[in-house]
Amino acid sequence: MKKTIILLLFLLSFVLFSQEPPKPIFDNISVSCSVSYDCPIGVACFYTYKYIKSNPSTNTAKLYNVVIPLNDLQNDVILPEPVDFSSTIVAHSFHGTYWVNFFRSEPRFLYPHEPYILISGTLEPGTTTLYPNEYTSYKPPTIKELWIKPDINAIYEYIAALSQYRGIETEDFPVDERRELDKSYVREVPSLGPSPAFIGSFEHWDLLISDVAKAKEIGWVSDNNLFTAIDQRLKAGRQAAYDGNLNVVNIKLQEVIDLISSSNQSQRKDEFYYLVYYNAQSLKDRIPWPCEPKLTATPDYAKHNVGATHQIEATLINQANGFPLPDQQLTMEVMDGPNRGIKQEVMTDSQGKANFSYKGYSEGLDRIEIRTI
CATH class of the missing domain: 2.60.40 (Immunoglobulin-like)
Incomplete structure (x- = not known):
């Protein structure tokens, strides 16, 4: 009987080491964004962007980095003061630490080329952030693709197990394969971020019209009648702005504001509301000259x-x-x-x-x- 037990344990050990280890699971990450607008007395008006991250329970990898691409570091966000004399600006709060990248980064598959804000903080599978990560900007929202990455330890552990399965040292794991593995775990999730357009310009009009169409494609607005009504009025307002008919511009933008204000969550996501409302309002406040x-x-x-x-x-x-x-x-x-x-x-x-x-x-x-x- 003793010999039989030893034999069974040996066979079980052999089976365990002969199986390729499972890959970390890191899918269906969601990042919800809310936007507010404030005009404190004696201070320039600004927008506040708040992000809530969710890591589904079906995942096995922790969520780590959220990268928000910017167009212009100096003009897109209101930067906090440095905490020391280094060139890196860091803003501390009780719920997150923020870094601002001053340079274009390489390689492209790990971080965007643009300047960006990186929000770092581990999030276990099956959890949602209790407090939002936030920053302020003078710019109204546009649709951005956020870059989201898992905790690097999950990939390290998988590579170590896979190396053992293949009978090689971890440091001998192929570089190209590691690169492709890292790339495969970067998730791009649509959300909101500061617009690159000059407020009130025709570029601003065109970007908003394009964003509304994109919002329809990614499922932010499910009510076709709401989408069509907003789209048509924005295009009519843009033409009226070019023609110099400021009365029609005001009417069309107010109609857009009324449409989105009277809509509800059964018709669209909150992000669509923030996108349309704040851009239409900022355009209404800054009627453009028809020649730029x-x-x-x-x-x-x-x-x-x-x-x-x-x-x-x-x-x-x-x-x-x-x-x-x-x-x-x-x-x-x-x-x-x-x-x-x-x-x-x-x-x-x-x-x-x-x-x-x-x-x-x-x-x-x-x-x-x-x-x-």
């Missing part, structure tokens, strides 16, 4: 021999519709450098173009400014 000049010039850098002629072609268009702006005076001036003080004024042609040129008689680097006045 955009000035470009080429080349932006050149190198010549002393005495040679430097030529510049400037182009002026209406950013609202892409059409050229003819008969507009442009000024070219050498602001700094050995040829400082050279100045020319040229009217744009029918294509919105103006050509400038000057000879450089001294060695050095000139800084040239081209402007509409």
Whole structure:
């Protein structure tokens, strides 16, 4: 009997080590976002973004990082003061620690290229954050893809078990396979974040119209009548803004605000409400001028021999519709450098173009400014 027990234990051990270890499960992560708007006395108005994370009980891996991509670090968020003299800004609260990345990161599959805010904090499977992670911004919301990553220990443990199963040392695990494994566990979840558009601009209008369509695609608005009514009124308001009919702009935006305000959660998600309401309100508060000049010039850098002629072609268009702006005076001036003080004024042609040129008689680097006045 004793020999039989030993044999069974040996066989059981053999079976356990002969099975490939199961992969960590990290799916169906959700991040809900709420947005509020405040105008304290004596302080500029701002939006507050709050995020609640949920890690389903069906997962085996803990949730760790939530990365919120930004367009412009200095203008998208209201940065907290540094806690020390280092270059990294860290804001502490009782429910989270925040880091702000100042540089573009590599590799692309682990973090976005854009500047971003990283919210760090372990969340066990089957749990939801008790308190929201939050930050403030002067910008109304737009749809963002949040990057969410699991606790790295889950992947380390899986690689260690898989290495043992294959009969190799953990440090010998293939680098390319590890890279693909890391990549496979990055989850991109739609949520809200600060808009990159200048408030009240035609870019702002276009981004909101695009976001409303995207919200329909990702299931944020289930009521087709609500979606169609908002979409049509935003497009009509955008056209009225271009035509300079401010009365119609106000009417259409107020209709959008009324529609979203009277809607309920059976028709749309809360994120859709925040997206539509705060953008429509900010557009209503800042009616755009129907012409938004955009000035470009080429080349932006050149190198010549002393005495040679430097030529510049400037182009002026209406950013609202892409059409050229003819008969507009442009000024070219050498602001700094050995040829400082050279100045020319040229009217744009029918294509919105103006050509400038000057000879450089001294060695050095000139800084040239081209402007509409």
